[in-house]
Amino acid sequence: MSAETPSAPAVVTAIHLAPGTRLPTKPVQQVEAEAGRGLVGDRYHGTRHRHVTVQAQPDLDAAAADLGAPVPAGSTRRNVTISVGPVPTRPGTRVRVGDTLLEVVRLAAPCRLMDDHIGPGAMRALHARGGAVFRILESGTIRLGDAVEVLDTDG
DSSP states (O other), X not given: OOSBOSSOBOBEEEXXXXXXXXXXXXXXXXXXXXXXXXXXXXXXXXOSSOOEEEEEHHHHHHHHHHHTSOOOGGGGXXXXXXSSOOOXXXXXXXXXXXXXXXXXXXXXXXXXXXXXXXXXXXHHHHTTOSOEEEEEEEOEXXXXXXXXXXXXXXX
């Protein structure tokens, strides 16, 4: 998720919420992001650090090419999909999504459930393409089409 590419800035292309463990994700047009709490309506709302997960569409496309089958954004169980990458994974990196401020907590590694949700080999195809887990530092609304900007960090 570079701040911008010569062709187009990164934007939010999909938002998915999982209302509960193992329940299917639901696509939404927008979601309220609460600082220190998470995305309203998502199963991780209220957890300490896993507030929102972000992935990049080019990573899904590359995984689909390796897998030989589509990798729909909602099937990965990530919350936000952006148009260009890479998604920053260095802890402490801050990202502005619309009027919401996020901070990287850690890399989001795909789990074995990907093979169940997408198909055999999906976990392997998504390796190093799973995006990142963020905490929400400033509340706001994340909407489809919102600009995504990696902010300068000290160190």
